[in-house]
Amino acid sequence: SLQPDFATTSWELLRTAIGHIHRANASGLSYEELYRNAYTLVQHKKGALLYDGVAACVASQLRFVAEQIVGGDGTQRGTSVGGPSEKGTGGDSGRRFPMLHALRTEFERHCTSQQMIRDILMYMDKHYVTDANLLPVWELGLSLWLKHVLSHPSIGGPFSSQLLDALSADRAGELVDRSLVRASTAMLTALAAVEPSAYEEFFERSYLSLSHEVFRAESEALLSQCSAGDYLQRVDGRLQDEVQRTVQCLDRCTEAKVVAVVQEEFLTRHCQTIARWPNSGLVWMVMNGRHDDVARMFRLFEDVPGGHELMQTLLRENLVKQGKAVVAGDGTAVAASAGGVGTAAETLARSATFVTSLLELRASHMKLVREALGGNEHFSRAFTSGLEEVVNGSTKSPEYMSLFIDERLRRGLRNASEEEVEAALEGVIFLFRLLHEKDVFERYYKIHLAKRLLHNRSVSDDAEKSMVARLKTECGYQFTSKLEGMFRDMTVSESVNADFKEARGKGAVDLSVTMLTTGCWPTPVPPNHVLPADLQAVADDFTAFYLKRYSGRRVTFHAGLGFADVRFSVGGRRYDLIVTTYQMLLLLCFASSDEPQAVADLAKRTGIALPDLCRSATALTRSTMKQPAVLLRSGTSKGKAVEETDQLSVNTKFKSKVYRVKISSGGAGGGSATKEAPSEVAKTREKVVEDRKYQIEAAIVRVMKSRQRLAQSELVALVIRLLSSRFTPDPLLVKERIESLIEREYLEKDGSVYSYLA
Numbered sequence: 001s002l003q004p005d006f007a008t009t010s011w012e013l014l015r016t017a018i019g020h021i022h023r024a025n026a027s028g029l030s031y032e033e034l035y036r037n038a039y040t041l042v043q044h045k046k047g048a049l050l051y052d053g054v055a056a057c058v059a060s061q062l063r064f065v066a067e068q069i070v071g072g073d074g075t076q077r078g079t080s081v082g083g084p085s086e087k088g089t090g091g092d093s094g095r096r097f098p099m100l101h102a103l104r105t106e107f108e109r110h111c112t113s114q115q116m117i118r119d120i121l122m123y124m125d126k127h128y129v130t131d132a133n134l135l136p137v138w139e140l141g142l143s144l145w146l147k148h149v150l151s152h153p154s155i156g157g158p159f160s161s162q163l164l165d166a167l168s169a170d171r172a173g174e175l176v177d178r179s180l181v182r183a184s185t186a187m188l189t190a191l192a193a194v195e196p197s198a199y200e201e202f203f204e205r206s207y208l209s210l211s212h213e214v215f216r217a218e219s220e221a222l223l224s225q226c227s228a229g230d231y232l233q234r235v236d237g238r239l240q241d242e243v244q245r246t247v248q249c250l251d252r253c254t255e256a257k258v259v260a261v262v263q264e265e266f267l268t269r270h271c272q273t274i275a276r277w278p279n280s281g282l283v284w285m286v287m288n289g290r291h292d293d294v295a296r297m298f299r300l301f302e303d304v305p306g307g308h309e310l311m312q313t314l315l316r317e318n319l320v321k322q323g324k325a326v327v328a329g330d331g332t333a334v335a336a337s338a339g340g341v342g343t344a345a346e347t348l349a350r351s352a353t354f355v356t357s358l359l360e361l362r363a364s365h366m367k368l369v370r371e372a373l374g375g376n377e378h379f380s381r382a383f384t385s386g387l388e389e390v391v392n393g394s395t396k397s398p399e400y401m402s403l404f405i406d407e408r409l410r411r412g413l414r415n416a417s418e419e420e421v422e423a424a425l426e427g428v429i430f431l432f433r434l435l436h437e438k439d440v441f442e443r444y445y446k447i448h449l450a451k452r453l454l455h456n457r458s459v460s461d462d463a464e465k466s467m468v469a470r471l472k473t474e475c476g477y478q479f480t481s482k483l484e485g486m487f488r489d490m491t492v493s494e495s496v497n498a499d500f501k502e503a504r505g506k507g508a509v510d511l512s513v514t515m516l517t518t519g520c521w522p523t524p525v526p527p528n529h530v531l532p533a534d535l536q537a538v539a540d541d542f543t544a545f546y547l548k549r550y551s552g553r554r555v556t557f558h559a560g561l562g563f564a565d566v567r568f569s570v571g572g573r574r575y576d577l578i579v580t581t582y583q584m585l586l587l588l589c590f591a592s593s594d595e596p597q598a599v600a601d602l603a604k605r606t607g608i609a610l611p612d613l614c615r616s617a618t619a620l621t622r623s624t625m626k627q628p629a630v631l632l633r634s635g636t637s638k639g640k641a642v643e644e645t646d647q648l649s650v651n652t653k654f655k656s657k658v659y660r661v662k663i664s665s666g667g668a669g670g671g672s673a674t675k676e677a678p679s680e681v682a683k684t685r686e687k688v689v690e691d692r693k694y695q696i697e698a699a700i701v702r703v704m705k706s707r708q709r710l711a712q713s714e715l716v717a718l719v720i721r722l723l724s725s726r727f728t729p730d731p732l733l734v735k736e737r738i739e740s741l742i743e744r745e746y747l748e749k750d751g752s753v754y755s756y757l758a
Contacts, residue, residue, distance in 0.1 A: 583617075
């Protein structure tokens with residue numbers, strides 16, 4: 001049985017024990033006895049007496065501790081408020097920040113005491129505290145510490161100030177005991193169990209505000225002293241220091257907030273200045289190969305609002321500027337690199353410079369993406385968009401791309417490996433993919449391909465077919481159907497020529513004919529050439545042979561696209577002249593007479609158009625250092641070109657060191673000149689515009705046939721989308737073709753809605 005005063009006796013025993021624990025004199029206590037007494041009190045409904053008594057004892061002790069800390073008399077149970085010197089870890093931190101040191105010491109003692117008291121009162125925590133919905137003993141101790149110590153008017157303010165001073169000193173590079181700072185912030189973090197805002201109220205809010213001020217002043221100072229690269233390097237170092245300091249000294253929740261302050265003050269407020277910094281900004285870094293600085297800016301700007309977008313804008317603008325400089329090249333250096341040979345060589349050099357420079361520009365920026373921009377897809381798309389603007393900013397782009405391919409497939413890829421061929425073609429295909437006027441490219445490509453095939457100048461049939469296959473992949477079968485038809489014609493021509501020679505046998509004239517299907521080849525309407533009798537006889541034999549095999553077809557000879565070998569005897573020597581068919585017809589006019597003949601008369605005898613005849617004759621009258629001219633010109637014209645009023649005669653003093661002499665084509669009659677005359681450029685454009693009208697009308701009919709009724713805006717948008725793989729039509733031209741179809745009763749208009757008429 002229990003004594004009537006058992007509660008008072010038991011509590012007095014526990015109170016005395018708690019006092020010994022607070023005085024760090026608990027070695028003689030019997031924890032089993034103390035636990036049993038606490039257990040008995042709770043079992044006999046004295047839990048309130050026990051809980052209130054413990055709270056009063058702890059509160060009394062903490063009020064005493066607060067007075068000691070405020071008094072700072074250095075007699076706190078043998079421990080100086082300043083604390084001993086910690087050598088090597090900020091040894092004078094205790095003297096510089098006495099409040100931090102004192103609170104750390106007392107909080108550690110308080111926590112030790114509370115752990116011991118909690119162990120004694122474990123049964124009370126488990127039953128009475130839970131049932132009464134009170135704070136457990138450990139949380140009670142934290143709450144009382146916050147109330148009586150940290151919230152003391154003479155402790156909380158100095159504590160916060162000294163904690164900020166310690167961090168400021170550490171930030172300034174002074175030697176500070178970081179464990180002291182960490183203990184202080186850990187105390188605040190522990191108090192969050194009873195007061196979630198304690199850490200923010202006593203420290204974090206003020207620390208972030210101070211950081212804003214410090215970083216703002218530091219950033220302004222750096223801006224006036226450093227270049228953009230040095231500034232970013234200093235910011236990167238500052239960011240790393242702050243992260244390290246936060247990890248070692250502060251709560252983990254503060255790291256992201258401090259990083260945000262650094263980014264705001266150093267980067268967000270000055271991102272425009274940094275990126276556009278004259279002679280050291282982003283563009284300067286790229287142009288001077290400072291990829292490390294670009295990578296640092298990319299990394300630091302990642303969390304800056306609009307940072308990466310700003311970089312994309314500047315880099316794209318720079319790419320477009322460089323690309324436009326390539327497009328707007330004055331051609332002087334290009335002509336010099338071509339040796340000043342003439343307009344054809346200059347055009348070839350221009351096309352090579354144009355395409356090569358754009359591919360190099362692309363390669364350098366893709367390297368930048370890989371090495372400095374982390375392979376970021378947004379930057380890749382921005383660069384591609386910039387190149388697209390450059391490529392479509394010049395009306396010469398389709399022609400230059402086709403000329404570049406023509407040069408590579410004629411001789412530029414000779415002796416190249418398969419990998420090198422694939423790389424060269426893939427680069428051009430990338431630029432072609434960006435091109436809007438693909439139909440213009442197609443027209444030039446057909447012209448150049450026809451010359452390569454007819455004159456047997458392709459370096460590789462496999463490379464030719466690989467290029468056509470790539471174009472087919474990009475634009476579909478319709479885009480390459482005529483190109484593939486040209487290859488089929490070459491294959492058929494070989495078979496037909498072999499069979500014809502076998503059937504005819506060997507004759508005085510050896511004729512080889514290439515069969516060109518009308519519509520596949522970019523050839524003009526053949527003129528009515530006048531062939532010599534022996535040539536006409538062979539041509540008639542071939543026509544009869546061909547029509548016997550392919551009945552129902554029509555054969556027309558186009559002498560302006562061929563070549564011939566002509567036996568030329570002069571001065572007792574014989575030469576074989578390799579000439580165009582036009583030049584052959586011209587030379588045969590002198591086979592029976594060496595007398596001068598008027599150019600106008602020669603045009604009538606041969607049936608060759610006067611401009612073509614003059615160009616062909618000019619090549620025959622041109623002398624070089626290696627050989628004299630085949631024909632001599634006489635007349636009143638002063639230029640180098642043969643004119644209608646001139647007369648031509650055979651050069652009887654012709655001499656050459658070689659037996660087979662190749663004569664320049666002069667850009668006519670099967671020649672390979674790459675320079676289009678202004679009139680030819682205009683005709684090409686006119687033909688493209690005319691073809692576009694038919695394609696637009698076909699697209700309109702196709703769309704309306706499937707939809708039946710459409711509003712004007714929707715119809716125009718669908719037509720533009722349908723034709724975008726070949727060219728981007730002008731909306732006004734689309735509307736014009738719609739009106740034309742309405743006039744021809746393919747469509748009818750009801751307000752702003754069109755209907756298809758079957």
